[in-house]
Amino acid sequence: MTATSVQIKHEIKDPSLASLGKQRIDWAGREMPVLAQIRDRFEAEKPLAGIKLVACCHVTTETAHLAIALKAGGADALLIASNPLSTQDDVAASLVVDHGIPVYAIKGEDAETYERHVQIALDHHPNIIIDDGSDVVATMVQERQDQLSELIGTNEETTTGIVRLRAMFKDGVLTFPAMNVNDADTKHFFDNRYGTGQSTLDGVIRATNILLAGKTLVVAGYGWCGKGVALRGRGMGANVIVTEIDPVRAIEAVMDGFRVMPMAQAAPLGDLFITVTGNKHVIRREHFEVMRDGAIVANSGHFDIEIDLKSLKEMSGEVKVVRPFTEEYRLNSGKSVVVLGEGRLVNLAAAEGHPSAVMDMSFANQALACEYLVKNKGKLEPGLHSIPEEIDREIARLKLVAMGIDLDSLTPEQHEYINSWQSGT
Structure with a gap:
């Protein structure tokens, strides 16, 4: 053909x-x-x-x-x-x-x-x-x-x-x-954590060419995708903040060595924001209002709803493309907010997934x-x-x-031991 x-x-x-x-x-x-x-x-x-x-x-x-x-x-x-x-x-x-x-x-x-x-x-x-x-x-x-x-x-x-x-x-x-x-374990343990972690930052870097080292990265959501983004961000030298609604995941993030706080507190601190929650308007009007001039926001959740772009546009006097898949919203206050990949999956919009x-x-x-x-x-x-x-x-x-990786296998004695209740200490 x-x-x-x-x-x-x-x-x-x-x-x-x-x-x-x-x-x-x-x-x-x-x-x-x-x-x-x-x-x-x-x-x-x-x-x-x-x-x-x-x-x-x-x-x-x-x-x-x-x-x-x-x-x-x-x-x-x-x-x-x-x-x-x-x-x-x-x-x-x-x-x-x-x-x-x-x-x-x-x-x-x-x-x-x-x-x-x-x-x-x-x-x-x-x-x-x-x-x-x-x-x-x-x-x-x-x-x-x-x-x-x-x-x-x-x-x-x-x-x-x-x-x-x-x-x-x-x-x-x-x-x-x-x-x-x-x-499935062979999906979310690896695809969500390692795949999303690497490809999301790949998309951010391709779109912006920013240096992550020294930047404050705010990761919204600490599920398997959020864990991957936070881990890879820290590996590249970013100072990572995590926002969460789930107390168990929040404790896990703290014990993994990340700062945890509400988005309202993180918004004035972040240089780069990445949403991976699967929920709606995780970053919205009150957060845009207090962000630093030039703050970058990106989404790696499935739908383009995690960033409230409608409100951001209403707050802006001008929107212009400054690089491929990179739009700068000039707020009426004079500050700017940069949105990557139209708020869609940045790892696929600006990179290869x-x-x-x-x-x-x-x-x-x-x-x-x-x-x-x-x-x-x-x-x-x-x-x-x-x-x-x-x-x-x-x-x-x-x-x-x-x-090319081999595993151990149980000996007959070990197999009998773990399947028996009669053998104790």
Whole structure:
């Protein structure tokens, strides 16, 4: 298939970018041995044969390997973007041209285009949905009730999406099984902490070229993503402050060596603010009013709601682009606040997202969760389901094998001891 003879339906920026996309996809594959092993097995066994599948994901080199693995498994897969600024246009082109996968994703697409792509995805009549924020699932529940009977189940890998699914279950509208990929150990321990930590600061640095050493970095939220950002920030010499609403996480941050305080107290101190809470308006009008001149704000939560940009715009007389993905809001008071990536995921808006090595495990969970849903069709109750422990451990085992790392094993005596109540001290 060539860029001039693409037959499948698609909506991408430019098919001629495919050769560059293929080159970058191949490079990412060097760091994704677990998914490669799953793809090879899928190719032989075809566990997803006859399954219509929709994936709403960040269209990156790593996601490309997931899409290729799903197609190898026999799925009739269609891919749309989960965020307007996260699409890598050359990757989208390669998936269409080189792999025959329908893709509807353009970097910088507006909200109307995104919503239309969600409708196109639902027109595919999916049996399985891989969601990133639960927009496709929520739209189906709200607008396509007649298609729910076709749905075997869904996968969700973001904290934001899991929060929405729990709310849907509470309201009685989650009438199908949903796999909680986000909370798999081989996902959140690594993707959220190490992936978000590194890629978020990568996005900030690419957008601004600031020196983090000596800066005061305020991290809003100390979940696994916040832990990663705070840890990497400190590693690069930043003076890190954490804001939290959860007392247990706040104590953990304190004992990890960070200052903890409310955002109202942190706002006048910070040089750089990064939100990773999954909640709305974590940084808002009263915080902007007391920030230092030139303070930089960025978001690494899923949706562009954590920073109250509407209020910031109302407070500003001028907004101008000062670098790619970097906007300076000149407040009426004379001070300025700099916003990165339009308040969207800065690691994908201004950089390339998580490194391939960590997404290898996250997308292995996605692929195996799809297989699990198919194998257990009709057996799973509606609601959220954890990734089975055996799948989680197998992904970890495959990753260690690929890294050339061996483990100890229990001796017969040790195995007997830990499984017996009769032996004590």
